[in-house]
Amino acid sequence: MSALNNKAMPEMPPVCIKEIIEQAKDNKKTLYNLLFVNRTWCNIVVPTLWSNPFDVNEENSGLVIKTYISCFNSYEEIHLINHGFELPLQRIPPLYNYPEYLQSFDTENFMIAIKLWLKIRRPKRQLSKDNLEKVKFFMEMLGNMLFRNSRGLRNLTISHHHCQDFKCLQVSFDGLKRGLINLDQFKFDCNHMSIGDCQELEVITNIGKNLTLFAHNIQHIYIGNIKSIKILKAFLQLIRAQSNLTSLEFETWEKASLYEAYSIITSQFDTLKYLKLNGIINIYALLSVLKFFTNLESLVLYNYHEFGNEHLQQMFRERLPIVNLKNLYILKSNHTTKMCLESLIRSAKFHNLQSLTLDEVTPRILKIIQKQFVNLRSLSIFISDSYLSNIMQMIPSLRSLQKLVLSETRKGRWRSQNLESLAKTFPTSLINLGLFASISEYELDTLLKSLTVEIHELDFFNEEMTSDGVLKVVTKYAENNRYLKKVGFTVEKGGNMTFSDFLLNKARKFIGEIKSMENSGKTRNSFRNRQMIVAQDDKCI
Known part of the structure; x- marks a missing residue:
């Protein structure tokens, strides 16, 4: 028995360890525990754990910031001290170069983590000017260090719900080009925030322009509810600049920019596979451009409505193209659009449709499905x-x-x-x-x-x-x-x-x-x- 106990356990192949860690990547607690198995496990867990470090709870946010501070060079430490930040007297060198593993970056989570570390909570009233400037300074210091050392982001989310935060986003991090060049997913989600002044408008527009300048290989783009046509146009140009866009989600449509938006979406005709549109207007105009999409597989229309006279709608109904979709989802329609829905699924030539999701249906719609969608x-x-x-x-x-x-x-x-x-x-x-x-x-x-x-x-x-x-x-x-x-x-x-x-x-x-x-x-x-x-x-x- 003693001989068996003394026999070393066989080492698990790294490929198996990576598969286990991949299954647990969304469970931070499990990943932390796996750090202490042995050095091999630790070396594989650390890059996964630090690929999205700001998606943590309040307790761990301070730990993330403290760890990143240990990665500052001596010049950056002196710069922080000169601006009133208290740092540990004895500097403990980090075990890993943690910033190089950063792949997912959510600007609001980033801001929250900094505020928690600075012991600044979100009051119901606005932050004081001094506190806001302190947040902005530290965010610039930390952001510069992260983008300068990161191998490049894969996911970027702009998701602020407080106007003050946008004032902090005026900074342009060092290494921004290298940080964005490999970007795979981008999400702009500020649905609950109204843009209050020209400064905030300019900050968000510049975000769109920087992305357009540096990020050309994004595969997934989500654009939330945008109230400003100027901002919308900046993000439309971002869509046009992509060379391999496969998934696009839009949460809002301005009538004034409708046809420009259709034109730009059509520029992605040979790569786009998934298209979701919320609050779409004039579905017939959309279908008239879908014929250009050679690889589109899934179309989601959510909360749509119509405008235009009956003659215009009838013209589009008669000229609906063959649409080679595999998956069609039409949700949250209302009573006034039921007739439009019936006409759409009766007239559109969905020869290859495999999946269909509909809101509340009528007997007439069910008969159309029975006749036209037997496969x-x-x-x-x-x-x-x-x-x-x-x-x-x-x-x-x-x-x-x-x-x-x-x-x-x-x-x-x-x-x-x-x-x-x-x-x-x-x-x-x-x-x-x-x-x-x-x-x-x-x-x-x-x-x-x-x-x-x-x-x-x-x-x-x-x-x-x-x-x-x-x-x-x-x-x-x-x-x-x-x-x-x-x-x-x-x-x-x-x-x-x-x-x-x-x-x-x-x-x-x-x-x-x-x-x-x-x-x-x-x-x-x-x-x-x-x-x-x-x-x-x-x-x-």
Whole structure:
């Protein structure tokens, strides 16, 4: 026994260690623990841990800043001391060159970490001028050091919600070109902040201009709600400057710049694969330019509306091009746009469509789907109880359907007898079923017993369904039908599933994976938002 104990454990190959760390990259606590396994693990964990250091809680923000201060050279330390900053008397050299691992940079998290380190909290009133200048000075010192030493950012997020913060963003960090040249993702998210003066307007416009000047290989761009046409045009030029843009999300549209925006988006016709537009106006004008996109796979239209006279709309309807989309998502439409939606999906030539997500549908829309989209592999719709009979007529014709997500509307709960009948209409190709509904344990049990197909994955998008009673019903179904491999339950953001240990352990004997799906709230709109995120995964079905 002693000989076995003395025998050294075999060293795990670095490629295996990297795979383990990759799976844990979003769990900071786990990464910190892995630092202390041995030197090999530490050398592999440190670059991952410090690739996005400012995405931490309040307690660790100070530790991040202190670690970076240890990376300052002697000149920078003297400069800080001369400006009133207290530094440790004995300087401990850092074990690693931490700034070189920086890959993700969120300007607001960066600012918050600095303010916490300086013990400046966000008061309800504005920060004093002296404190603001102190933040700005230290941000420039630290930012210069980070950008000068970093190998280059992959992700950049501008996400401020307080106008004072933009005054600090006037600085231009050393090494900005090298820091941005390899940028892969850019996000501008200032939806809750109104631009108050010309100085703030100029700062944000300059951000867009610097990105346009240095970053030409961005693959993913997200532009939030922009109130200023000047700022919008600066970011439109950023889009035009890209050579390999594959994903674009726009959260706002100004009528005055609509056609300029369409023209610039069209400049990415040969690379763009994913396009999401929120608050779109004149969908027909958009479709008229989609014919130029040779590789576009996914289109998301959210909260759209129309303008223009009937003659103009009729002209676009008659000239709709063939659009080679694989995934189409149209969400948060209102009553006035239902007719537009019906006309769109009837007229547009979506020959290769595989995934379709729609807001509340009508019998006419269901008939169009039944006639024109028989090759769908994924379908997600909001449906009222009164239209479930229409679903039953449509579903059997979708013989390639693998994934079906059904959601209740505000018009009332589904009736038990309709659920039982619905379960018997699913095509044999169906393997993934998702429900966003308030159904009882008895109704769920009846539905599952009525299924005539082999369901491999069940997802419950209503938090009310995350209960011991539902888990018990699902476990019974899995025990009797061994083909169920995965079940998903929705929990509040940052929360955990609260099943009893006994039921959870029993369920795991028959179900391969029981996963939690985060949700920011119980509202119908929160489910719509999650549908748009989940929708991107449909293309791999």
